[in-house]
Amino acid sequence: MNTERAKKVLLLFRPGMDDPTEPETAASLAQAGADAELADWAREQQHWHESVREQFASIEPPLGLRAQLLAMRPQPESNRWWMQPLWLALPAAAALVIGLFINFVATPKVDNRFPAYRNWMARVALREYRMDLSTNSLPEIRRYLATHRGHGDFSMPAGLRTMPQLGCRVFTWHNHPVSLICFEKPDQELVWLFVTQRGELDGAPPGEEPVFVPVGALATASWSNGNETYLVATKGDLNLVRGYF
Amino acid sequence: MGEDMQFDALVERFYRPLYQFAFSLTRTETDACDLTQQTFYVWASKGHQLRDPSKVKSWLFTTLHREFLNSKRRQERFPHHELSEVEFELPSAAPSIREPIDGQKVLEALGELGEAFRAPVILFYLRDFSYKEIAEILEIPIGTVKSRLARGLIQLQDALAPPKKAELAFKKSP
Numbered sequence: 001m002n003t004e005r006a007k008k009v010l011l012l013f014r015p016g017m018d019d020p021t022e023p024e025t026a027a028s029l030a031q032a033g034a035d036a037e038l039a040d041w042a043r044e045q046q047h048w049h050e051s052v053r054e055q056f057a058s059i060e061p062p063l064g065l066r067a068q069l070l071a072m073r074p075q076p077e078s079n080r081w082w083m084q085p086l087w088l089a090l091p092a093a094a095a096l097v098i099g100l101f102i103n104f105v106a107t108p109k110v111d112n113r114f115p116a117y118r119n120w121m122a123r124v125a126l127r128e129y130r131m132d133l134s135t136n137s138l139p140e141i142r143r144y145l146a147t148h149r150g151h152g153d154f155s156m157p158a159g160l161r162t163m164p165q166l167g168c169r170v171f172t173w174h175n176h177p178v179s180l181i182c183f184e185k186p187d188q189e190l191v192w193l194f195v196t197q198r199g200e201l202d203g204a205p206p207g208e209e210p211v212f213v214p215v216g217a218l219a220t221a222s223w224s225n226g227n228e229t230y231l232v233a234t235k236g237d238l239n240l241v242r243g244y245f
Numbered sequence: 246m247g248e249d250m251q252f253d254a255l256v257e258r259f260y261r262p263l264y265q266f267a268f269s270l271t272r273t274e275t276d277a278c279d280l281t282q283q284t285f286y287v288w289a290s291k292g293h294q295l296r297d298p299s300k301v302k303s304w305l306f307t308t309l310h311r312e313f314l315n316s317k318r319r320q321e322r323f324p325h326h327e328l329s330e331v332e333f334e335l336p337s338a339a340p341s342i343r344e345p346i347d348g349q350k351v352l353e354a355l356g357e358l359g360e361a362f363r364a365p366v367i368l369f370y371l372r373d374f375s376y377k378e379i380a381e382i383l384e385i386p387i388g389t390v391k392s393r394l395a396r397g398l399i400q401l402q403d404a405l406a407p408p409k410k411a412e413l414a415f416k417k418s419p
Contacts, residue, residue, distance in 0.1 A: 012394055017375070048402070049370070055348040056370045061264040065278055069260050072282070073252040074289050111289060120286065123279050127316065217275040 003038055006031045010042040014049070068215065071115035112174055114203040117196070118222060118231060120173060122215040124180070125192040125233050131167035131182065141168045141181060150179035151195040155225055157210075157232065159244025160193060176200040185234070191244075194231040204229040210245055212238045221245065256285065259305050262371055266306060269367040270313050272352050280316070284309040306374075306382040310364060354404035362397030365390050369398070 001024075009028040013020075020029060032039040133144045146152025150170040163183040170179055176196060183191040198204050205211050210221040219241040220233045234240060263284055268277035287308050295304055355363055368379045380387045 008395060011398060012369075012391055014369075017373075052351055052401070053370045053372070055351045056265055056269065056367070057372070058348055059265040059268050061261055061281070062274055062278065065264065065281065066256065066260055068278075069256045069282060069285050070253060072285055072289055073256075119282060123282055123286075126275055126279055216278045 001027050001031060003031075003035070006038060007041060010038075011045055013042075015046065062216070064214070065216075068115075068119050071113070072111055072119060074111055112200060112202055114201045114205070114222070114229075117173065117201055118213065118220060119215060121178070121192075121194045121231055122218050122220065122233055124171075124194075125190075125218065126216070130169070132169045134167040136164050136166070138165055141165055144168060145170060145179050145181075149177045151177075151228060154179060154181065154193070154195045154228065154230070156193065157221075157244045160191065160232070163191065166190070174200070189235055191232060191234040194233070195228050198224050198227050198229040201229055212241060214238060252285075252289065255288065255301065255305070259302065260285070262373075263305060263309055265371055266367055267309055267313070269352065269355060269371075270310075270364065272356060276316075280309055280312055283312045287312070303378055303381045306368075306378075307384065310382055350405060351401075354401055357404045358397055358400050362393050362400060365393045366397040366401060369394055 006028040009024050010032060012018075013025055013028070018025065020026060032042050132148070133141065135141060142152040142154075144150070144152075145154070145168055148170045150168070160183055163185060166182040166184050168179065168181045170177055172178065173196065179195040181193045181195075183193065185191055205223045208223050208225055210223040212219070212221050214220070214237075215233070217235055218233045219236050219238045220231060221241045221244070222229065222231045224230070232241060232244065260281060264277055264281045267280040267284075268274065271277050271280065284305055288305065292301075292304070295301065355366065358366060364383055365379060368374045368382060374382070376387050376390055380390045383390065385393075
């Protein structure tokens with residue numbers, strides 16, 4: 001093996017990680033053992049790799065990410081009503097239980113708790129999405145939502161009433177419709193208002209008193225009004241969102 | 246309950262390296278959080294379809310990488326180059342590391358790498374990935390992983406050590 005080839009092999013060799021007995025690696029290591037210049041070169045490369053590796057290892061996730069991820073855990077099976085012994089004991093319900101069980105097995109498990117919903121909507125806001133309707137007209141937005149399984153009669157906190165709308169979209173979350181209305185702030189940053197049925201969410205805010213929670217780079221506020229649960233989100237700190245109420 | 250504990254255990258074990266991978270790819274905290282959350286969301290929805298527990302790590306990193314590519318709406322496919330097809334000069338020596346390497350500069354240098362080289366280099370430096378696992382995650386052959394790595398590592402050194410640029414110049418294939 002010539003020196004250049006040995007260098008190519010040694011460049012990719014990670015001591016303690018890669019197999020030193022792999023024939024080409026073993027030959028290159030043996031060659032380095034007999035060639036001081038090649039051995040020095042390989043040592044410098046390893047030193048370099050270790051220094052760079054330390055930089056990758058020092059990347060720290062932001063505070064709160066772990067908790068957000070844990071909030072996304074699938075719903076425990078023990079909480080499912082159809083798994084309770086009382087129901088299982090009722091012969092008349094057996095067929096229904098079996099049917100639901102088959103449906104459950106065939107369907108991906110979902111978490112319909114409010115924190116998971118809030119996290120998901122924050123991601124929707126931050127990722128690329130398209131508007132179903134682009135317009136500055138609030139009546140048009142209400143009409144569109146009302147005729148597309150959305151929430152045309154949505155209400156707004158005072159701070160959003162003075163902001164121009166950019167458009168709206170209707171999409172589904174766990175098969176339930178969610179309305180998204182997009183607003184533009186004076187600084188051209190966006191504010192997103194999500195509306196969905198309150199009954200679809202476990203642990204939705206109980207009343208009209210908003211709950212303020214940061215989600216990544218977003219500040220969010222959530223509340224319920226009638227049958228609907230609202231979530232407003234924008235980039236910035238919580239004081240910004242508090243000012244909308 | 247077992248499923249619950251399994252999900253929590255997976256988060257505890259993998260959220261940090263997944264975030265490190267995502268942050269190295271995107272270089273923004275928001276996008277990295279987004280990718281990490283999306284990965285666990287996909288796991289919560291579809292993870293039960295995975296039958297081989299030993300594949301969980303590869304599955305999560307593959308999912309994150311796919312989500313990254315999807316988010317970029319990439320249309321092009323990276324060209325595959327086998328190691329033997331690509332000739333280049335190896336550095337005569339590693340760049341001086343007498344001065345500490347700055348993490349931000351490493352990320353900036355990563356951004357200068359060709360798209361095809363970035364992910365293999367990141368996985369090379371994140372610990373505990375065999376070449377077989379890197380190949381599985383990136384869904385490319387091991388030979389392609391090694392060829393991209395060899396070029397990527399040299400490009401990284403090149404980007405982090407401008408004075409040595411002349412020594413690191415690639416020579417074109419005959």
